[in-house]
Amino acid sequence: MLQVKNVTMRFGGLLAISDASLDVRQGSITGLIGPNGAGKTTLFAVIAGFLRPTQGQIALFDKDITGEEPHRRAASGIARTFQIVQPFAGLNVQENITVGAYLRHTKPADAVEKAREVARQVGLEKDLDKSASSLTVAGRKRLELARALATEPKILLLDEVLAGLNPSEIRDIIPVIRSIRDSGVTILMIEHVMQAVMNLCEHVYVLAQGKMIAEGTPAAVCNDQAVIEAYLGKGSAERLARQSQGENHA
Amino acid sequence: MMRGYFWIIVITLLIAATPLLTSSNTFFNFTVVVLIIALAAQGWNLLGGIGGQTSFGHAMFFGIGAYTASMLQTHLGVNAWIALIAAIAAGSLAGLIVGFLSFRAGLRGSYFALVTLAFAELLRVLANASEWTGGASGLLLKLEPSLANMQFSSRPTFMLLALAFVFISLVITQHIVNSRFGAHLVAVRENEDAAKALGVDVLTVKLKAISLSGAMTAAAGVLYVQYFLYIDAAIAFGIWISIEALLAPMVGGRGRVLGPLIGAFTLHGLGEITKSFAGRVPGIDLMVFAVVLIIVIAFASAGILGLLKKLSDRFAAKGGA
Amino acid sequence: MFSPIIIIEAMINGLLTGAIYALVALGLTLVYGVLHIINFAHGATLAAAMFAVWGLNAGFGIDPYVAIVIVTPVFFALGYGLQRFVIGPAAHGDDGNILLITLGLSILIENALLASFGSDTRSIPSDFAFSVVEAGPFLLSSAKLVGAVGSLVVAILFWLLMTRTDTGKAIRAVAREKLGARLVGINVGHVYAVTFGLGCAALGVAACLLMPTFYVNPRIGGAFVNIAFTVVVLGGMGSVPGAVAGGLIIGVVESVSGLLLGESLGQIGIFIIFILVLLLRPTGLFGARV
Ligand SMILES: Nc1ncnc2c1ncn2[C@@H]1O[C@H](COP(=O)(O)OP(=O)(O)O)[C@@H](O)[C@H]1O
Ligand SMILES: [Mg+2]
Numbered sequence: 001m002l003q004v005k006n007v008t009m010r011f012g013g014l015l016a017i018s019d020a021s022l023d024v025r026q027g028s029i030t031g032l033i034g035p036n037g038a039g040k041t042t043l044f045a046v047i048a049g050f051l052r053p054t055q056g057q058i059a060l061f062d063k064d065i066t067g068e069e070p071h072r073r074a075a076s077g078i079a080r081t082f083q084i085v086q087p088f089a090g091l092n093v094q095e096n097i098t099v100g101a102y103l104r105h106t107k108p109a110d111a112v113e114k115a116r117e118v119a120r121q122v123g124l125e126k127d128l129d130k131s132a133s134s135l136t137v138a139g140r141k142r143l144e145l146a147r148a149l150a151t152e153p154k155i156l157l158l159d160e161v162l163a164g165l166n167p168s169e170i171r172d173i174i175p176v177i178r179s180i181r182d183s184g185v186t187i188l189m190i191e192h193v194m195q196a197v198m199n200l201c202e203h204v205y206v207l208a209q210g211k212m213i214a215e216g217t218p219a220a221v222c223n224d225q226a227v228i229e230a231y232l233g234k235g236s237a238e239r240l241a242r243q244s245q246g247e248n249h250a
Numbered sequence: 251m252m253r254g255y256f257w258i259i260v261i262t263l264l265i266a267a268t269p270l271l272t273s274s275n276t277f278f279n280f281t282v283v284v285l286i287i288a289l290a291a292q293g294w295n296l297l298g299g300i301g302g303q304t305s306f307g308h309a310m311f312f313g314i315g316a317y318t319a320s321m322l323q324t325h326l327g328v329n330a331w332i333a334l335i336a337a338i339a340a341g342s343l344a345g346l347i348v349g350f351l352s353f354r355a356g357l358r359g360s361y362f363a364l365v366t367l368a369f370a371e372l373l374r375v376l377a378n379a380s381e382w383t384g385g386a387s388g389l390l391l392k393l394e395p396s397l398a399n400m401q402f403s404s405r406p407t408f409m410l411l412a413l414a415f416v417f418i419s420l421v422i423t424q425h426i427v428n429s430r431f432g433a434h435l436v437a438v439r440e441n442e443d444a445a446k447a448l449g450v451d452v453l454t455v456k457l458k459a460i461s462l463s464g465a466m467t468a469a470a471g472v473l474y475v476q477y478f479l480y481i482d483a484a485i486a487f488g489i490w491i492s493i494e495a496l497l498a499p500m501v502g503g504r505g506r507v508l509g510p511l512i513g514a515f516t517l518h519g520l521g522e523i524t525k526s527f528a529g530r531v532p533g534i535d536l537m538v539f540a541v542v543l544i545i546v547i548a549f550a551s552a553g554i555l556g557l558l559k560k561l562s563d564r565f566a567a568k569g570g571a
Numbered sequence: 572m573f574s575p576i577i578i579i580e581a582m583i584n585g586l587l588t589g590a591i592y593a594l595v596a597l598g599l600t601l602v603y604g605v606l607h608i609i610n611f612a613h614g615a616t617l618a619a620a621m622f623a624v625w626g627l628n629a630g631f632g633i634d635p636y637v638a639i640v641i642v643t644p645v646f647f648a649l650g651y652g653l654q655r656f657v658i659g660p661a662a663h664g665d666d667g668n669i670l671l672i673t674l675g676l677s678i679l680i681e682n683a684l685l686a687s688f689g690s691d692t693r694s695i696p697s698d699f700a701f702s703v704v705e706a707g708p709f710l711l712s713s714a715k716l717v718g719a720v721g722s723l724v725v726a727i728l729f730w731l732l733m734t735r736t737d738t739g740k741a742i743r744a745v746a747r748e749k750l751g752a753r754l755v756g757i758n759v760g761h762v763y764a765v766t767f768g769l770g771c772a773a774l775g776v777a778a779c780l781l782m783p784t785f786y787v788n789p790r791i792g793g794a795f796v797n798i799a800f801t802v803v804v805l806g807g808m809g810s811v812p813g814a815v816a817g818g819l820i821i822g823v824v825e826s827v828s829g830l831l832l833g834e835s836l837g838q839i840g841i842f843i844i845f846i847l848v849l850l851l852r853p854t855g856l857f858g859a860r861v
Contacts, residue, residue, distance in 0.1 A: 074449030088440035099437045102430045103449035355850045360609040365849045372842040379835050533682030540679035547668050548661035
C-alpha cells in the first residue's frame with residue numbers, strides 16, 4: 001500500500017538517503033532497521049511529508065503523494081510518531097490525544113470519546129488528566145502512539161517507540177502494537193530492539209549509510225553478510241563465519 | 251455545552267449593573283476605556299495567548315479599525331454602523347494579509363513580533379503623512395449623539411455598548427476554545443511539527459486566528475473613535491495600544507478567555523490607584539504596568555486566572571483528602 | 572531634481588550617521604548572537620545613556636567625549652546587573668519571556684526618564700557642534716566625523732575582543748554550544764551577563780558620540796530601536812561585520828530618502844527594508860553568526 005520509490009535526500013553536501021526503495025504490504029508489520037545515522041528517521045520524515053526528497057517518489061495506494069503537505073498526508077491516512085517525543089507539553093493527556101482525534105471527528109464530544117477509547121487501547125486511561133510533561137518516558141511513548149492512533153490512520157509509522165523502555169515495559173507494549181495491527185492498521189516501524197523486530201515483523205528492510213542494503217524475513221536479514229558488516233564493521237561477517245565454523249568443528 | 255460561559259455571564263451582568271449603583275462619570279470613563287482595551291486585548295489573546303503567536307503590533311488593527319470607521323463617516327458620510335462592519339472587515343483583511351506574508355515566510359517568535367511592530371509603525375508614518383487620514387492633525391468626528399450615529403451623550407449607555415462588544419468577543423472566544431479550531435490553535439502554539447503530523451493545517455489555522463484577531467481589535471478601534479470622536483496617527487497606530495493589548499492578557503492570564511478583561515481591569519485599577527498616590531508624575535502608571543508585567547512573568551506566568559486556578563485546585567485537593 | 576553634489580553630500584552624511592547606528596546596533600546583535608534574545612530595552616537604555624551624558628555636562632560641565640570614561644563602565648555594570656539579577660532569573664530560560672521582560676524594562680526605563688526629566692527635548696550646547704570640515708566641494712560636520720571615526724574604532728575593538736581575547740572565546744563558545752560550554756567549566760550565567768554588559772557599554776560610547784550633534788528626550792529610544800533592529804536584521808542577527816555594513820546602508824537610505832521624500836516620509840524606507848528583509852531573507856544579507 002505504501003511505496004517508497006528510489007528516494008534520495010540531500011542536506012547540503014550530506015547524502016542522508018541514496019536511492020532507497022521499499023514497499024509496505026497492507027496489513028503487515030514491516031520493520032526498518034539499520035545503524036544510527038543510517039537515515040531511517042529522515043526517510044520517515046520524507047514519507048510523512050516533513051521533508052521534500054531531492055529525488056524519488058512516495059506513493060500511497062498507488063497514488064503519488066510526493067508533493068503533498070504533511071497534514072494532507074495525515075488526512076489520507078499516514079500517521080507518524082517522533083523518535084524524540086513531541087508532546088503538547090502544556091496540555092494534559094486527554095487534550096493531547098483529542099487533537100489527533102479531531103482529524104476525523106468535528107464535534108468535540110465525539111473527538112473526546114475517540115480519545116478516551118484510544119487511551120484505553122494503549123493503556124493510558126488512568127493518566128487522562130495528567131499533564132503530558134509529568135509523564136514518565138514510557139508514558140510519553142504511549143502518548144506519542146495514542147495521538148497518532150487517534151487520527152485513525154491506515155498506516156502507522158513508529159520511530160523507535162521502544163527505545164528507552166525497560167524490558168518489562170517493552171513486554172507490555174508489544175501486544176499493544178500487535179493489537180493495533182490486528183485492528184486493521186498497517187505498521188512500518190523503526191526499531192533497534194531486535195527481540196521486538198523478530199517478534200513482530202514479517203518483513204524487514206535494512207538501511208545503512210542511506211542505502212537499502214537488504215530485505216527479507218527477520219531471520220534471513222539477521223544472517224545476511226552485508227547486514228552484519230553494516231552493524232559490526234567491514235570484515236566482521238567473515239570473522240563471525242570463521243568463528244562459528246571453528247565452533248562447529250569442536 | 252455550558253463549559254466556561256457561566257463566569258462570562260456573571261461578570262457581564264455585574265458590570266451591566268454598575269449604573270444602578272453609581273452615577274460617577276469618572277467611573278464610567280474608566281470602565282469604557284478598560285472595556286475598549288479588553289476588546290483590543292481579546293484580539294491579541296486569540297492569536298498570541300491561545301495561538302502562541304506573540305504580536306507587538308496590534309496597533310495596526312486598532313488603527314485600521316479606527317481610521318476606516320472615521321474616514322468612511324467624515325469623507326463619505328457612511329452610516330456609523332455600516333462603517334463599523336467595514337472596519338471589522340478591514341481589520342480581518344489586514345490580518346489575512348500580514349499573516350499570509352509573515353506565516354508563509356515562516357516567521358515565528360521574536361521575528362513575528364518584530365514584523366508586526368514594523369507593520370504598525372509603517373502605518374503610523376503613512377497615516378501621519380497622508381491627507382486622507384488628516385495627516386498629523388488627525389480626524390474629528392462631528393458630535394451628533396444618536397443611536398444611528400453610534401454616539402451617546404450618556405456615558406453609562408456608551409459603557410453598555412462597549413460591554414456588549416466585549417460580551418460578544420468573550421462568547422466567540424469561549425466558543426473557539428471549546429471547538430476543534432481552538433484545539434488546533436492550541437496545538438500549533440504547543441508544537442507545530444506535532445500538530446502537522448496529526449493533520450493540522452498549520453498555516454490555515456494561523457490565518458484564521460490572525461484574521462479573527464484583527465477583526466476584534468479593529469472593533470476596539472471603532473469604539474475608541476465613537477467615544478472620543480477624535481483619532482490621530484499616534485493614538486491609532488501608536489505603540490501604546492500594542493502594549494496595552496499584550497499586557498492585559500499577560501497579566502490576566504494568557505490564553506484564558508477572561509484573561510484580557512480581568513487583566514485590563516487590574517492594570518488600570520492599579521494605574522488609577524498609583525496616580526492617586528503619586529499625583530501628576532507623568533508615566534507613573536506605565537511604570538507600574540511594566541513592573542507588574544515583569545513580576546507576572548517571573549512568578550506567575552499563567553497570570554491572575556492561573557493563580558486563582560492553582561489556589562482552587564489546591565483547595566479542592568485538601569477538601570477531597 | 573537635486574544636483575549630484577547634494578545627493579552625494581547626503582550619502583556621505585548618511586554614512587557618518589550610519590557608523591553611529593552601527594555602534595548602536597552592535598550591542599543588539601551581540602546580545603542576540605550569544606543569548607539568542609532580542610533586547611527590546613536597547614533603545615530605552617540608549618536614551619538613559621544619553622541622559623547620563625547630558626546630565627554630566629549640565630551638572631558638572633563634563634565634555635561628552637570625556638564622559639566616555641565614566642558612562643561606558645557604568646553602563647557595562649548596569650547591563651551586567653540587569654541580565655544577572657533581573658532578566659536571567661525572571662525569564663526561566665524561555666525566549667518568549669525574555670522578549671516580554673525586555674519590553675517591560677523598556678517601558679519602565681522610558682517612563683522613569685519621563686518622570687525624572689519631563690518630556691522636554693534637551694541637547695548640549697557647544698560651538699563644536701557647528702564646526703565643519705571642508706572636503707573638496709563638501710562641508711562635513713566635525714562632530715559627525717568624530718562620531719563616525721569613534722564608532723568604527725569601537726567596532727574594531729569589539730571585533731578584536733571577540734576574536735582575540737579569552738573573554739571573547741568564552742562568549743563565542745557559549746553562543747555556539749551552551750551545554751558544552753557549561754561542561755568545560757565556563758560560567759554561562761556570568762558570560763551572559765558580560766555579553767549583556769558589553770552591549771550596554773557600546774550604548775554608553777554611542778551616547779557620548781551622539782550627544783554633541785543630537786538631542787535627547789525620553790521617547791528617543793523608540794526611534795533608535797527601530798533603526799537598530801533594521802540594521803541587525805539587515806546585517807544578519809549576531810554578525811558584527813553585518814551590523815557595521817547594515818548600519819552604513821541604513822544611514823545612507825535614511826539620509827537619501829529623507830532628502831527625496833521629506834522628513835516625515837523618510838522613515839518609510841527603513842520600515843520597508845525591515846519588513847522585506849524579514850519576509851524574504853530572515854538570515855540577513857550577510858547571514859553570519861558571531
Ligand atoms: N535536517 C537535517 N539537516 C542536516 N542533516 C540532517 C538533518 N536531519 C538528519 N540529518 C543527518 O542525516 C543523517 C541521517 O540521520 P537520521 O535519519 O536521523 O538517522 P537514523 O534515524 O537512522 O539514526 C545523519 O547524518 C544526520 O546528521
Ligand atoms: Mg532515528
